[in-house]
Amino acid sequence: MAHNDCLQDVPDIFENEIGESIAARTEGLGMIREIGPPDLCHIVKIHSSNRSEPDIGSYHHVLGIDSSSSASLAAYINSLQYSLSETPGWFGSTNNWKIASGTYCSYNSFSNVDLRVQVKIPGGVDAYIVTPQGERKEVTEDLWRECHVSSLLRSILFADPTLYNVTGLRRMTPVPSPRDETKFVEAAVEQFWNGWALGSNAETQIASTARNFLVDGLMRYFGGEGRYSDCAAEILAPLAYAPLGGQRTSSRVSAEFKGIDPEVAALLAEVYMEGDEEVQAVRVMHQALKVKSSCYPLLATQAEFLRRKNRPEAALTVARMAVKYAPSEFNAWAKLTEIYLEAADFQRALLTLNSCPMYTFVDHDYPRLPTPRRINFPVKSDILADYDLGEHVAGGHGVHGPIPSNSRASLDSDAPGLIEEMALNENSPILRLSAPTLRCTFARVYKFLTEIVGIIGWDELLLLRSQVFVMEEEYRNSALPSVAVDDEDEVAEDEDDQLPLSALRERKSAEQEPRTCAGAQPIAEVGGDICTNVDGRETDACKVEPAPEDGAAPAPEDEAAPAPEAEAETPAESEIIEPAKGKKKNKKGKGKKAKDGQADEAPKSKPVDDNEPAEPLVENPAVVANGESSIAAIGDKMDDISLSDTEPAKPEESQLPEEPQLPEEPQLPEEPQLPEEPQAAEQLSTPQTAVFDTVPSEPNPAPEHRRAHGEEQDVETQSQTTKPEDANDLIRKRLCERWLDNLIMILFDDLRVYTSWRSRMHNLRATGQPVTYRYTQAEWEALGDLALRLRHPSEAREAYEYALAIRFSARAWQRLLEMHTGVYTLVQQEEQRRHEGIPELSPLTSNDTLMQALDAVVWLSVYHDRWYNSMAYPNPVCEQLIKLISIHGLSKVRNSIVSMNLKPAVFNMVKKYLEVAEKFNVRGSKW
Template identity: 75%
Template sequence: MIREIGPPDLCHIVKIHTPSRSEPDIGSYHHVLGVDTSTSASLAAYINSLQYSLSETQGWFGSGNNWKIASGTYCTYNAFSNVDLRVQVKIPGGVDAYIVTPAGDRREVTEELWKECHVSSLLRAILYADPTTYSVTGLRRMTPVASPREETKFVEAIVEQFWNGWALGSNAETQVASTARNFLVDGLMTYFGGEGRYADCAAEILAPLAYAPLGGQQSSSRMSAEFKGIDPEVAALLAETYMEGDEEVQAVRVMHQALKVKSSCYPLLATQAEFLRRKKHPEAALTVARMAVKYAPSEFHAWAKLTEIYLEDGDYQRAMLTLNSCPMYTFVDHDYPRVPTPRRINFPVKSDVLADYDLGEQGTGPMPPSSRASLDMDGPGLIEEMALNENSTILRLSAPTLKCTFARVYKFLTEIVSTIGWDELLLLRSQVFVMEEEYRNSAIPSAAVDDEDQAEDEDEHVPLSTLRERHTSELSRPGEGEPSTDAILPTTNDAVDVAAEISNAVDDDAQVTNDDSLAGAEVEPTVESVEAPAVQPEAPSVILEEPGKGKKKNRKNKGKRSKDNLKAETTPSVEPSVLTEVLNEGDASAASIVAIGEQMDVISLSDTDHGEAKGSEQLSEVENVPQVAEQLSAPQSAMFETTPSEPTPAPEHLPISGGEEEGESLITKPEDSGDIIRKRLCERWLDNLIMILFDDLRMYTSWRSRMHNLRATGQPVTYRYTQAEWEALGDLALRLRRPSEAREAYEYALAIRFSARAWQRLLEMHSGVYMSMQQEEQKRHEGIPEPLPLTSNDSLMQALDAVVWLSVYHDRWYNNMAYPNPVCEQLIKLINIHGLSKVRNSMVSMNLKPAVFNMVKKYFEVAEKFNVRGSKW
């Protein structure tokens, strides 16, 4: 079952032995990305080109001229129509192209199917270009767009199929594929974003599509009168490209036009929130981000953007509550090919290039003196390292296995820890989530007092919530100085009316959270978001007692709650003065609350008929509630919220660290004490992520302690860990936002043996990918050595060293894709910083072999052909 854009193309050939016809024919297959699949002639030309590799000394099929290709079949998947296109080539002979449906039927190929196959193949080549994220045995990568002429053909194909992009599906972080969220858009942004050519993408593709009549959908069911000049979803992409291309005036103009057409478009609101965040307007960005969550509560992107704004603003409490309410999706991995197990795998080694570069394989020759050492004969052997890796706790950490939305949430948690520390995170967790002891003291017991014994036992066996209710009713009894709560509380079946009236009394600058429901009373989405625990803990089965009193067992009605207990738990505790002010306010402030775009809160059940009808069913068992507000069938009980008789004090906030004295807590009370945040149950998956973070921090502390002891005693460090463990430690340091220590770990890994992953991370550090993380590390930690400036010659030479090693590695495994390529993308960033002339001259000064220099030369040609920034100087 193919779920995404499909596996790589498959090429199968049949070889015959010409001198001896008695030998049987041999079938051989390999996977390929980047071949032009727009016509049958281009596919036949590719199969014919394989014939020339047979005569090479070191080719795809090995040396020797005794074999010839008799026939070949090229298979490519059409992700739009979900069919397989096959082209059979006979040498000599003809070409036969046909379609195979999922049912196995054979059909003729139409012109439209050829166009769809071409776009599908291009998207696979672009999205699967990184070998670290997508690796298949026997995969050959070729450049999908090698010249500006081919790019023009690529742009025309993308524009023609753009409005059908939703049929391809979307990545794992998107719930529903749309015009702005699908694989076609991902491939488009990846292709132009890797070269930094956002202006070309906006001018050639997105701007014509955004302003086309009916958004380019002439066959759409919408009437022409409904179109007002611009497509909102495409406008969101257009504004994003303008922002990335440093054309902010154009971005603002596009967003303004699109918001007048459809103000509820959540991709457009998310783009606007990002623009306001970059311009240091957190309050405005927060308002827009809340509206995006309101209009798309089931989309993770909207919640992630809201969390990002909260973190930048230093509101860690609401950031945690927002993460707790994020919709989490099951990860769907890429499509991988399903082929029979081969009898033999043959990857001929190009010895003329690899003679001076040891890529970790045995028998590839010694290291050149001028090159970086990637192998030390004094270290442990491969067999010994494999035995050590099997029992390594470093390689068994769970964080590297996180994917999709869980990886994004974990990244937010590491950002919080790097700012406030682990101890403050635990304190923050206890402030915003219900802890076990609080749950036991606040939850309704699973067994109520028997009806016949209730009168005699009510003084001995009274739940804690009932005692609170009694105390509240005594304080607010009529005639004793305060008005009665029952007299003020409206007798209605809908608890939303009460929550909305309470919200109206809140000042615009204060953020008070109240109960809400599906009817639409608007509140803080991150604080009062829908409670959706994957597995809620069950209520305690014991009855809470007063100290010193005995316990009496129930003799009947076991597992049920009495009517008094139900009312005690479902009746909200409301400040009388607040209610009086609410009734006087009317609907004026309600409209302002609705306009902000806040929504989705957990509401309290009233003690009316509606609440009594559903109360016992909901309170008897904690149910799983969907995270999407529209999917809720009934309001959730506030059984886990404490209802004190006095107004709840304002919570404590977590400002960004930087001005606190040593020893002081980062948790401080805000000046405005009107901010109330009620505790929620922590989702099981979020609690698991916090435990995963704890494991990472524990391993990191152990690693740094051991490193300190080894250096203090003068002992060698390199072989204290295996090469795979050093890589894992480098990834661990990057996850915890410590790039200086990650760089150190990667260098130790390279001192043992070649590692493509380590070289790639070092190249990214020298090209500025982790520059913001390095600057934050400098501010938060003392004694961290300053990284090399990106404009320095030393940084450039180290980056080019990584480019050479990775180019040789990719060529070894038949990765001939010039662009998109992770090495080419980082080299283009170096060209943007230093200029093409300086980077090329620095590469020439390394005195590389001609064959090695030609491998790197293709990256420079890409920069020149497509006119990237810095290619003219």
């Protein structure tokens, strides 16, 4: 029995009980976190002739309806009366089902209430609001204005079906004419200063005036058409130069003050930059910096401007300031990373990524509804008879009709069946990759990692990772793993932290001189504190306190000397900064371990590779010769160490000064007093809170300090000592964050699958075997996405074409359309520079590229119409067609579409995109 209780061109989701969808929406109001779910339209149908038939409740979701008044919502519900299916009869078509009532629900994101309009046919209209607590209240004019803006923002931000899709969703054009746009702009300006109440996207920590969903919607609407000048002139410029706080909230601000809001000025400057009005952008930034030089959005915009002008040093300075003033904002760290990548400073780029504050991804608000009784997805027209979208259409056709010449759907008998493909997809490793599931800040960081791999390669990334971060083997081989992480809260707990490294070593060496007693033999190792009897047994009675040398500082009484095993087996220890919190922590438990007899501080050495064991501690003779630590090398072979100034440096013989030969037993210089080194202690104890600060592992004492203690040094040797080392050696190692390590492993999985795929493709082509059905249609799509993630657009295009050769794919068509409109032009150019064998693509201005792009536009238009997406703009297809118009002109694009000989219904679908370009006067619409 055919159902004639369904709508003809609107999806219908039937309820088990009438009103259960509205009740579920009311219960879910308290769990809404962003701008809310799409609008809900609920209708009740009755049978007019048979009263025994029970009433039917059904609903669907809507985006793009004007919700500025109850009249517009009631008109939409009334229009559904003409969409009911009709049953043919002897004297015409009839339908006994009628719509008795309807309820339209639209969420107000500003006030967090649900506005509802209840319509009775025939009857009246009742409008009210429902709070998250379930209370019913009256509607005010302010609530209507807020609801209008909220509904428009949802339709603009959720316009892409691939990013936001809900069952039974109908999309309509939110701003169909310039008159409606003027109404939208006025409402947006009125609510602009309250935009922070809407929240912000997942990459922004704190919503502000310039970072919220209202600003995102405005930039998406005007940016998709390339109308940046209109956005600046009509919205941002009046708001930026208005009294601070806005027209409606400026009661506490003098109305005569005409300043400039720094955050809005940052948006205005950004819009000017995108609209090629850089002079205006510079002027706005100059005025705003005078008002507030520490505004983070303003500094980020200035850094982007300097980066585009090839001023990396200035851009780097400004980006660091932005990070300093907004350390909890991810976008500031991302901009700093981007500048480091352009400067080819990959070490600091990795350190900056490791310091990025990562946010938990908060998905969009989806409706929470009970399981329906049945769902009806009617076919609106007979267009699908000519375009195979990969689905079986019920109703008059039974099977698909002929496929046009521009179709890429394959009729090859070798193609596997759908059931066979589904079985192959279940066990496919290509479809189990983790990278497609990354969202928010993690997806951005992964993109930076792919850029690094695309420039230097995977092997270099691993080497760079071992040079920047502490590897597992280094941490495991450390004698003091518990002190590898610093803790800033414990800096003042131990007085030893305030002493320089040379002073600590001097004190330890003074405490650890060999001692003898009656009937005992001194041990050979320097620093030992245990004597042995003649028979080799240890005795504690032999322990005596050493007599301090002249000028040496006495050791504290409560501090014990370290054991010889601890000093002999202590490997290199790196000072670790925890950059995710922007501060360095003091070593935990250092003071406690010092009292227990362990070493106060492990000596430092060069970075150790993760594949090599840690080297034993060896003192650098150059350090001893330069006077940095005169007794730092006291050991078991004290007599073999030369204190000559010329031997370690080894300059040319002609430049060596004549110096007297040192005696066999050199006299050590007078030891400095510990309290007289405040500068050196301050240098070593100050935590490094920024990733771009570089500090030598053992800085030399100040020249004034050496002169005060009679330590004279040769000029040439001093210049060599103070010569800056390589920048890579000055960067201290950090602990790699767990999430960053996981992203590197995800990147490894992508590279493994990509290499296997390209090797198989090479073998198949070398042997002349067919390629199309080696992978399923879903796998070809996943391989195309994989190639795009790894910045190989030419190979991604190949994979998408193979996917379309098997079956229709809206995702593949959308990506090919973006390639033909220049979205991946820069990535394609980078790929051609890295790989010489890649063929050059057709230029964007060629006719072949235009026809291929229009082919994708036609197929996507049919697909969107099939799934009730009649939105003209900001449809992603319309955005790409507007780019084609800006390249070729409206006349050429229209004539090219006419030359395709499309059916009238299909031509009307594409024509609505051209009308948008002509109505709103986009670039290229005049020629």
